[in-house]
Amino acid sequence: MRVMVTLNRQYRLAARPVGLPSRTDWTFGEEAVRDPADGEVLVKVLYVSLDPAMRGWISDAPSYIPPVAIGAVMRAGGVGRVVASRHPKHSVGEHLVGTFGVQEYALASEGLRRVDPAAAPLPTYLGALGMPGMTAYFGLLDTGKPKPGDTVVVSAAAGAVGSVAGQIAKIKGCRAVGIAGGEAKCDYVVRELGFDACIDYKAGDVRRGLKQHCPSGIDVYFDNVGGAILDDALACLAMHARIVICGAISQYNATAAVKGPANYLALLVKRASMTGTLILDYADRYGEAARELGAWFASGKLKAREDVVTGLDNFPEALLMLFSGENTGKLVLKIAD
């Protein structure tokens, strides 16, 4: 079968950014797409996932996966529709999630997950029902180990991962306290997502807010931001607290050295732990998470929200919204209907 795709528009990495990535760090070009080889699908990408982790992927500091090479198509998750297939398990018309890159068409053979557009909107499979949701699921449950009645604090609580982490905490019988930037986000976190409280880090003293809303201390701190807020949380731990290090968005564009948590000796005083979590370690359990998150979503216990920016060409500016905190919920780039 020959598919008459002639051109595939793509963002490639032109330079390793210093600080915030700018438009000159990318090249926008187009090239012809070849037909799928044996075992491959050709996917028309509909939504591209924009994630804080992307900042790490374009840095050459040693990390958990190799960096995106200069000149390569930018790595990104996405959801799309199969338009040609020589893959034994996937056929034309199916919707798939995969690491498709910042481009209109992608050839792929593995790491594909079929999703049902009747069960949830497609962008939700990049958010609450996708990698961010599963990151929250495994990070909170496996590493945070919340017990009913625990106080769970989540930073970036209006974001893709944090919003799910706090809702799972509630589902598991915990008290959930969010930290987010601005009154609108805090309202969303409490009224829409059902957190017990949300501290606006732009409005005042986070440590005072934590002391107020966590009178017996923090049992689980799910951290997406690092920096001063991590130190505030360390200052308010309960005995045997668990800190889940999921990310540190406050530090990703730092051009100076990362700010280490000066209050880390609270780990000793409180006999607490701080543990890194990464979704890639749970590949063999994605099915479990997808089923459970899907059931919570279907029953209304888990709410999802996406912030959709339209147009592939807007990728460089849309990415920056993550770091300025402009998005509420999962940020996605819609590039086709």
Add this chain to the structure above:
Amino acid sequence: MRVMVTLNRQYRLAARPVGLPSRTDWTFGEEAVRDPADGEVLVKVLYVSLDPAMRGWISDAPSYIPPVAIGAVMRAGGVGRVVASRHPKHSVGEHLVGTFGVQEYALASEGLRRVDPAAAPLPTYLGALGMPGMTAYFGLLDTGKPKPGDTVVVSAAAGAVGSVAGQIAKIKGCRAVGIAGGEAKCDYVVRELGFDACIDYKAGDVRRGLKQHCPSGIDVYFDNVGGAILDDALACLAMHARIVICGAISQYNATAAVKGPANYLALLVKRASMTGTLILDYADRYGEAARELGAWFASGKLKAREDVVTGLDNFPEALLMLFSGENTGKLVLKIAD
């Protein structure tokens, strides 16, 4: 029974030190000792334990136990001989370990452990067979969870806790790499204690040494020092590494803010953990540790060394040896024969 003890010389805390404690932060005085009340023993203290934790006890920062009050006898572990008893379980002539304070005589009713001077020298019960040894035992085994073949790195490896932690790592079939200050200490750590290697932090680049001696990365880092060396260890972790935070002697006298570990995001990259440990949590298992450490000591698998300073009046200066790194092995103050 009336004991004719007339005077008890004591060090009391006069002021909260800023930076290194100086002689003017203490008052040296004497007072009469009363007879033991019902349930108490009167102990003649023979050796006073000098420990880095003492620096924390005289600070008023919130910690795991209340600070020593201004005007109170300085808190300290010690070993002594019962000279009068109205305690149901202890009789005159026994040797006991307890929290006796920096003084010649102590009245005590609880937290007492009988020790056998025929099985080990008395100061050893303040070191390898005492709190430091048990701190190493529970911290390494319960929190570090070393597996045979693991690479275990220990800072302050010639010190009271570190020397035992590394020897237990060897007993458990691990590779043990120490970090210590100076050639003499490193020689002691390798030749006497049997570590596989020891990095002299005064001689050069610790990170390079770690990369050389831990070619597949650090599986367990047992940290007594904090500061730059903790960052060096974070930069050299193996996947799923466990960092045991036992202390941070480099920071205890800091007058500026504690230096947080700038490389803490290695916890995420390596899916590693950093966990505080405190011996007080294991009070109901001291017997287990004492038995196992005692058996290793008796069989020659566990070597102990004490650095003995003589004379109660030398307490203020002897304490400072911990922070200048002058002692090798457990530092004790001998105050009576």
